[in-house]
Amino acid sequence: MNSTQTGFDVPENIRSLAMVHSRTVLGVNAVPVTVEVHLANGLPSFSTVGMPETAVRESKDRVRGAIINSGFEFPAKRITVNLAPADLPKAGGRFDLPIAIGILVASGQLPGAQLADLEMIGELALNGQLRKVSGVLPTALACGQSLRQLVVPSENELEASLAEQTDSFAGPHLLSVCAHLVGQTIMPRCLPKSSFSDSADTYPDLSDVKGQVQAKRALEIAAAGNHSILFIGPPGTGKSMLATRLPGLLPQLSTAKALEAAAIQSVANGEFDIADWRRRPYRAPHHSASAAALVGGGSNPRPGEISRAHHGILFLDELTEFSRATLEQLREPLETGEINIARAVHSVSYPARFMFVAACNPCRCGYLGDDTDRCQCSASSIEQYRSKLSGPMIDRIDMHLHLKRVDIKTLQGVPSSSNERSATIRQRVSVARAMQQQRQTQLNSQLSSEGIDKYCRLDQACLSFLEVVCEKLHLSARAYHRILKLARTIADMAGEESINQAHLAEAVGYRSLDRR
Template sequence: MLVKVFGSAVFGVDATTITVEVNIDKGIGYHLVGLPDSAIKESSYRIAAALKNNQYHFPGKKITINMAPADLRKEGSAYDLTIAVGILAASSQIKADEIGNYIIMGELSLDGSLQPIKGALSIAIKAKEEGFKGILLPIQNVKEAAIVEGIDVYGIENVVEVIDFFNGKGNLEPTTIDSDIEFSKTLDFPEFDFSDVKGQESIKRCMEIAAAGGHNIILIGPPGAGKTMLAKRLPSILPPMTMQEALETTKIHSVAGKVKESGLLTQRPFRSPHHSASSVSLVGGGSYPQPGEISLAHNGVLFLDELPEFKREVLEVMRQPLEDREVTISRAKFTITYPSSFMLVASMNPSPGGYFNDPNTPVTSSPMEMQRYLSKISGPLLDRIDIHIEVTPVPFEKLSDTRKAESSKSIRERVTNARLIQAKRFVEFNHIHYNAQMSSKLIREYCVLDEVSLQLLKTAMERLNLSARAYDRILKVSRTIADLEYSENIQSHHIAEAIQYRSLDREGWLG
């Protein structure tokens, strides 16, 4: 008897429906075709034990299983339940009438219980697009899949529940989640709040500008000045995610197996990889392609602490994703594109000893050592960072001040208002939502300068020997500063403030 069951494979962040054809005939043997990997080939042992331990039998006949399309490589153990249901239906142990209306996925344990899978949200989205009635998957994945409306999502704990479901005996109910309620759970009292930061008012101002325009920022200062403390608090002032952003972010984390039982991700991600990270862990890829840290930080913050300690080749792979806001992994057999629209926040000491340019501490590093240290960060990478700011140690008077500083909630209100102005400005552009994403054409259209501002910028360009990219970055930052002040036009003081945020372009830093 021939039966067709449907599963799903995830490539990049999108799913592809897989048809599992199971044919049982006279003879003996188990034949699995359609480019399965070792984990799928081993599924027969898990399936046989799971069925036997639940009083069902694995047919002792010739079983041929084809996974179509046959030229697409299938990977992982998530097809266990798909194949098991196909074998049960082909051997008439369960009714096959409704099987074709559902996507069935899950990894089987030997006792018949199910282990979670990756990419449940992508699978559910694809199932809805292709008109399936529902999806059956492990109960651990049910919250993320149930985000998709218009399709029945059933959480399964044991293979017996699936058998009873198709035989009409079970009492399985589809899981429903109110996305609006999940999405409205905003973090008004974050774990890391700017009210905890003493002093550093100028740095908070920079952080506000960076958050308002989505600008990349680098903090330079001696140990203990508060660089990491400030960076960890940046997500608390970013505007709440839109539903579209939340779905995009959840899909990436689902593919990477990071969602677990949390369902929809409503808080912007904050990723902080160690400086021993490899290029592949940062941008993604590998023999079994997975999104890297820059994609897991999509719509959030990627924090690189002690930037010069990262290997130079690791940092250089971020050049293209920082510009294009997506990363394409190309191999001989596949090409995958992951979204990577993130805010880069980096921190660094100004020298190996950490105290270069600190008037209160003697310089312990030679000029050659400092040059070698700073040269680990290339000029093209620094050009892609809009704001460079020096962080100085906080004096005792401010550290001992018991008054509370401004909270993240009030700063976030200003940031959100500025983002609303930008959203209205770029309403006609699908992939542009804030100032940092502006192209050169849009910069010329929305960053028009008066004569005074133009002359000020020209002087800065000549004295600091800035590149054309740095010129664009200054205009983007000045546009954000103007938005924070609800100013329709960029004024000279907006340009002057934006020029101040190019510390590493000044003499004394890089040569």
Template sequence: MSQLSQVFTRASTGLDAPLVTIEVHISSGLPGFSIVGLPEGAVRESKERVRSALINSQFKFPKGRITVSLAPANLPKSGGRYDLPIAIGLLLASGQIKEKINLDGFELYGELGLNGSLRAIEGLLPAIIASSQDAHNIILPTQESAQYTLVNQAKIYPCEHLLQVCDFLQGTSNVNQLVRKLTNKQTIYNNDFSQVKGQHHAKRALEVVASGGHNLLLVGTPGSGKTMLAERLPSIMSPLSDDKALERASIYSVANKRLDLTQLKVRPFRSPHHSSSAVALVGGGSIPKPGEISLAHEGVLFLDELPEFPRSVLEVLRQPLENGVIHLSRAAQQTTFPANFQLIGAMNPCPCGYYGDGTSKCHCTEDQIDRYKNKISGPLLDRIDMVLTVPPLPKEALLEQTNSSAESSEVIRERVLKAHNIQFKRQGKFNDKLTPDEIEKSIPLNKDDKQLLSEAIDKFHLSARAYHRILKVARTIADLDNSETVNIQHLSEAIGYRRES
């Protein structure tokens, strides 16, 4: 006599979590255990973990021919998340437990230890979001369950052992439900602009960057403060909204990266080493995982020593910088990850780093300097809105032990937030996302403005993209000045930021 059971869970494909129906069929015949439905290695090994977990939890492993179907059959399945639902399906099909709760309203997740304990799994947060949208109850491991309560209205039942899950389903014991909305605790920033001495021009440029969502290249000698300035950029950017914070947590969950929940609403700051590969930056693998550009989503991607990155690695950034997403195509599946980041690059003015610092340290030839700068392609530079020279800090400022005149990040952030409000009230997005048509309509130019821009185009050989980026930056500067129109002073400052050192 054949026996059949059905349990629900979800797969992980990027930030999507399609529903998976696990059907377990036990029939007479030679003993066997097969899993069908495009299982990869970890899923195929599930039968050994499930077998040991059942035996060590004082259950009998069913005799007969066992077939486990993971539907839909054409969806690749990976990871250990299917252990718990397969084990429960086996116990239901063999009649060793009889659920008193309607399992049609439940989804089960968890990897099993050989003793029946439940272990945390990666990439579960998108599944929790999808489950809560379908008003399903969720049974999952207790480990790291706190991050799953970020999802509003999620009905989560954390368990530590297979036996606890069985008792709960049979109604013989209770499991406390976790229900908590995303908290609105005050966002704490570890870095502050008041810690930076001098560099007022650089601070102004970063304020413009934060206000309009622009990209920036910092050029300066070693020790001039490029990295210190870049690290403090998130402290003047607006905190993430609840939805964006949850999206960020989902990306980290899929990438199996630990996220400090106290810093959840602080915009991310990622600084990969220049030895990173293209896959490390944009993501990939046989089962696509997010890369650094997705981990920096809605935040800052800082590339220090920009010319030291292989040119082929830097070129993969061009399309995500324009589109804000990255499409990864593999033979088995196609995945899209969000990648709406601000690129902040830093480089020295020459190979030795000391060209133009007013000393005789630099002995680089013009040919060496040109080769060094040419490591960064023109198309990539064309996508960078602003280029800023960061001069060495004067010794007087360095010896000054009090920095009372420096503005704090909170003061600067208030101005940035006002500029954000102006932009979203006017157009519903940051200035950096304006299309050429929207730029032409929102920034009327008079005769003097056109003359200034014409001279800049001729002098700096600007492309159409670079021209529009100047107008976007000028629009942001005008918003910081609370000006409805872009005047020639705003254009002049924007052109100054475009000039290469």
């Protein structure tokens, strides 16, 4: 079947070379890829070059079936597809659509006048339908920066619409894209929707937790300064319950940060719920998770749990049940806010600026320090259990808090004034965070050494107090700085411009593991 039978008018100057713009995802960045299609005389063949992985090499069969079943003629030529740049790995089915369009343009069945200002991605079914692909959001954001239009499958329309600065079109079929290129039928634009969830009130409320006044206070401080926190206590003291209430204490993400977090979800195996893109990520992997699952990896690297918690919360329950090697992988991202994954061919960096929350029991049986004296663990067993957390790992956690069992009268009693709703606490947290942003353009937990010297200055009495504390507890320089940043947050919550001794004393009180 020729181009006239399909109903598309094609100029007489038939070309044998076509170039179509597309993108591949490397980390969370969408890198430009030029799909070059050349038709030459000779025995019919189809070869793809430019470091294609298995799914890309298999595209030749999907493309052939889609072109034929859409009513076009598949050229009996020697077809060469080059994915440039050649030294960049390409994976997935996102190149099916640009390859098919390139073949149709190179064979003269479609005009190629619009291709210079257009980018396209999409996997093809054998009947020509377009299937959804992952990584659409970073692709759409990068495409808009290049001042080009983007064509995506209809199933990715909502995701592409989040990039409001990009002129995107969504089509259900190869024929829809062809009709768009010749100007017969323009595909619908991906317009932003206003029905996405962005309410923090959908999270569990902190007022559900009875008792644990000190833990609630610590949780509010952690939320205000984005500090990491470790809850230690017997089973049933509310450690996990407190952690699940933390997202409701945090203010709504800005659009820019929400897009950063959503872009990571978009490239993470396609598991992206468009309805919740404004919600803060909350990741709680099981303690059997491997190091690769936690930090990311694979031959074609994918983001792990710590990156998927970017601008959100990473909660590790039963912290001591994680392998020590897995936990040690957290040390770098806790300091730098990113994770670097190196492979033989290339390396990628994923953002990982998350709020770290963890919970564990005080010993193997779980009842060390409990009022019932049920703990039968020996001193060596307790030491062996605690050794699962290395000193450098503990040093990087801002707050260590021991929880006591809540008595039955508190559980049965009516809610007291200490049972504030999350919305009330969130207002105070928002005020403290706004104060930090106005003063130093970042949260207290992110202060560098220079920032600590500038914004966490102490008077002579506070310096003397902290010197005695450091000598008695043998604190490291890192722990010293974390105490200062924590005290700065406590002062901000109190509306104080300067850190005083009470703020320092409370901050030191949250470093319980330094006193063991």
